[in-house]
Amino acid sequence: MATVPTQIRIDADIKKQATDLFSTLGLDMSSAVNIFLNQCVLRGGIPFSVEVPQYSHEVLEAMEEAKRISRDSDIPGYTNMAELKKALEA
Structure with a gap:
């Protein structure tokens, strides 16, 4: 499988939190993004609900x-x- 470099802009604080989380899971940022993108392709869309919570x-x-x-x-x-x-x- 050929790979290509990709650049994305991410909020610095979110990137740090995500990097720490992925590290705990034994993943790096690239692997986590690849998992997300593969799930998007497999499901034909974003693999989770995207919504604004309606809190009381x-x-x-x-x-x-x-x-x-x-x-x-x-x-x-x-x-x-x-x-x-x-x-x-x-």
């Missing part, structure tokens, strides 16, 4: 609250379950 108002509010909490340095964080459990029992 409550879920969207919870997501915003989680983002706010994760960025708030005044809210304590815990590195293990024992610390969290101790804080909850206090």
